[in-house]
Amino acid sequence: MTAPLTPPPHQPPHNNGHSDPWQAPDPMTQHLPPAPSTASDDGPGLRTEVREAAVVAVGVALLGLLLGALWLWLAPRVPLVSDSTAVYLKDTEGEQAIGVDGTFTLLGLALGAVTGAVVFLWRRRGGVPLVVGLALGSILGGLLAWRFGIWLGPAQDVAAHAKEAGKGVVFDAPLELNAKGALLAWPLAALVVHLALTGLLGPRDPDPYAGYYEHTPRPARESPDSKA
Numbered sequence: 259m260t261a262p263l264t265p266p267p268h269q270p271p272h273n274n275g276h277s278d279p280w281q282a283p284d285p286m287t288q289h290l291p292p293a294p295s296t297a298s299d300d301g302p303g304l305r306t307e308v309r310e311a312a313v314v315a316v317g318v319a320l321l322g323l324l325l326g327a328l329w330l331w332l333a334p335r336v337p338l339v340s341d342s343t344a345v346y347l348k349d350t351e352g353e354q355a356i357g358v359d360g361t362f363t364l365l366g367l368a369l370g371a372v373t374g375a376v377v378f379l380w381r382r383r384g385g386v387p388l389v390v391g392l393a394l395g396s397i398l399g400g401l402l403a404w405r406f407g408i409w410l411g412p413a414q415d416v417a418a419h420a421k422e423a424g425k426g427v428v429f430d431a432p433l434e435l436n437a438k439g440a441l442l443a444w445p446l447a448a449l450v451v452h453l454a455l456t457g458l459l460g461p462r463d464p465d466p467y468a469g470y471y472e473h474t475p476r477p478a479r480e481s482p483d484s485k486a
Contacts, residue, residue: 311391318395322402370447
């Protein structure tokens with residue numbers, strides 16, 4: 259005679275982190291493949307994402323040079339005039355200063371939409387490091403565009419410029435960005451476009467219970483005759 263293979267009722271099976279061979283399989287998870295190991299979550303995959311995020315940040319930031327040049331080219335000029343004692347606005351009712359800020363904002367929104375779409379097309383899977391790199395690059399690019407446009411623009415020393423131009427001669431004021439909130443136009447547009455495209459066109463995670471629903475038999479419908 260041999261001892262029964264099943265454990266006695268009063269002794270619960272030991273659970274040491276392993277599945278009980280005497281326990282019936284869960285019908286919801288028995289068709290699923292084993293979960294992948296998470297021992298190397300910060301392995302080559304994460305390093306690759308961080309490297310790509312750094313490339314995106316540097317590439318997007320360098321586009322600030324283009325934005326600065328376009329800002330200087332498209333922004334309206336603020337005319338000044340000197341009477342040898344002081345410098346005045348030639349057109350006191352003009353809105354050129356507002357146009358300078360508006361031009362920078364519109365260019366930032368346009369460039370943000372383009373960079374957000376390009377980054378999505380380059381890496382459709384998204385990811386936190388990529389989004390952080392896009393945001394950081396856009397912020398740095400806006401700052402670079404601001405300072406680069408001012409550097410390319412008219413001289414910052416208004417008094418020396420007025421003296422050089424002469425009395426009654428109209429000259430351009432230095433390029434200035436009075437509304438500093440315009441610096442956020444680029445990163446906001448880039449993030450909104452990238453996240454919208456990722457949500458609409460990005461890859462979808464597979465349903466882990468799709469196989470279970472396909473193999474689960476459906477109850478047969480009762481015919482009207484059987485009810486009668």
